[in-house]
Amino acid sequence: MTTRPTPDTTVTDTRGTDVRETEVREAEAGGREPDVLVVDGLTVGTHGQPLVQDVGFSVRRGERVGLIGESGSGKSLTALALMGLLPEGLTATGSVRVAGVDHDLVGANERSMSRVRGRDIAMVFQEPMTALNPTMRVGDQVAEAMLVHRTRPDRKAAEAAAVELLDQVGLPDPPATAKAYPHQLSGGQRQRVVLALALANDPALLVCDEPTTALDVTVQAFVLDLIVRGVVDRRSAMVFITHDLAVVATVCERVMVMYGGRIVETGTVQEVFTRPRHRYTQGLLGASDLTVVDDRGRLATIAGSVPAAGTFPAGCVFRNRCTHATSACEQRPPWTATGPDSGYACFHPAGSTDAAGHPASAPDGEQERA
Numbered sequence: 025m026t027t028r029p030t031p032d033t034t035v036t037d038t039r040g041t042d043v044r045e046t047e048v049r050e051a052e053a054g055g056r057e058p059d060v061l062v063v064d065g066l067t068v069g070t071h072g073q074p075l076v077q078d079v080g081f082s083v084r085r086g087e088r089v090g091l092i093g094e095s096g097s098g099k100s101l102t103a104l105a106l107m108g109l110l111p112e113g114l115t116a117t118g119s120v121r122v123a124g125v126d127h128d129l130v131g132a133n134e135r136s137m138s139r140v141r142g143r144d145i146a147m148v149f150q151e152p153m154t155a156l157n158p159t160m161r162v163g164d165q166v167a168e169a170m171l172v173h174r175t176r177p178d179r180k181a182a183e184a185a186a187v188e189l190l191d192q193v194g195l196p197d198p199p200a201t202a203k204a205y206p207h208q209l210s211g212g213q214r215q216r217v218v219l220a221l222a223l224a225n226d227p228a229l230l231v232c233d234e235p236t237t238a239l240d241v242t243v244q245a246f247v248l249d250l251i252v253r254g255v256v257d258r259r260s261a262m263v264f265i266t267h268d269l270a271v272v273a274t275v276c277e278r279v280m281v282m283y284g285g286r287i288v289e290t291g292t293v294q295e296v297f298t299r300p301r302h303r304y305t306q307g308l309l310g311a312s313d314l315t316v317v318d319d320r321g322r323l324a325t326i327a328g329s330v331p332a333a334g335t336f337p338a339g340c341v342f343r344n345r346c347t348h349a350t351s352a353c354e355q356r357p358p359w360t361a362t363g364p365d366s367g368y369a370c371f372h373p374a375g376s377t378d379a380a381g382h383p384a385s386a387p388d389g390e391q392e393r394a
């Protein structure tokens with residue numbers, strides 16, 4: 025597979041300084057992959073109103089991390105901030121560093137972001153037509169993506185590589201499909217072209233925002249499989265946004281749970297899904313588990329709804345919907361690390377014990393899972 029000359033020779037650490045090749049080699053020798061993405065104190069807001077607050081995480085090479093949470097939690101704005109694609113009127117502060125890029129993406133101008141986008145980081149959106157040019161043949165679009173970033177020596181090589189990539193993403197008769205316009209393809213085929221575009225320059229990081237939600241159920245699994253194969257083959261890192269917890273369990277190794285613009289819990293899919301600690305995560309899992317019903321046969325739900333932007337309570341953002349909230353939750357909960365890449369921010373976590381060492385009991389009506 026063709027790769028950029030030295031995509032992983034420069035990565036950055038949480039202090040925002042460059043980590044040179046030797047350190048990457050040391051990281052690998054120590055059995056851990058280097059960070060591809062380091063986000064620190066990322067806040068997105070409009071007119072002083074924060075919509076994403078103080079978000080920090082890192083993703084290692086080859087790691088696939090899910091970002092889950094109800095609608096309005098701040099998932100898409102986080103992804104758009106990574107890509108430098110925030111809508112007009114929204115601004116980001118904090119730091120976003122990506123392997124191979126020698127500057128912080130927050131505050132970078134459009135000229136330098138357009139060099140990074142599509143080369144070092146690429147994104148697959150829910151709606152394929154947002155990424156495709158309706159007036160251009162799809163093969164030309166994929167070839168153009170390579171030529172813009174000069175990852176192929178000339179047009180002929182780029183066109184041949186584009187056909188090969190269309191083949192890799194499972195499109196039928198790739199030479200003929202390359203000559204098609206987007207409107208001549210089905211929704212699933214268009215999304216596969218978008219995936220080919222995103223993978224065209226072997227990005228260090230792929231960001232996917234609900235990439236299969238708009239597709240027929242029958243093609244969703246196929247496209248998910250292609251996405252995973254695409255990033256695994258390239259050892260790319262991936263941040264994958266979805267509402268669908270089953271999809272996260274299939275596609276990702278690690279998961280971050282977001283609510284009220286904050287990451288409230290993170291850990292491996294196994295630990296977060298089988299032993300959620302934050303009461304929001306617990307509610308989210310309960311609400312999506314069709315086997316959990318109360319004594320009247322009703323499915324579990326999280327009480328209330330996600331507040332409108334700017335109306336989340338101070339302290340713990342979940343406290344006005346949480347059946348465990350106490351006056352302690354009026355303060356912002358500290359982050360409790362449960363491992364190098366896992367932890368939660370909750371004063372009354374599930375599975376905690378009372379002063380006598382007994383498991384804390386849930387109030388009536390709350391469905392305990394842990």
Ligand SMILES: Nc1ncnc2c1ncn2[C@@H]1O[C@H](COP(=O)(O)OP(=O)(O)OP(=O)(O)O)[C@@H](O)[C@H]1O
Nearest residue numbers: 070075094095096097098099100101102111332333
């Ligand atoms: N351009 C904007 N101007 C003002 N507020 C916005 C803007 N875009 C999003 N918001 C608000 O920011 C909050 C987070 O939105 P975001 O789209 O990131 O949520 P999400 O978790 O991705 O939800 P969904 O799953 O529905 O896409 C929401 O309250 C939303 O209304």
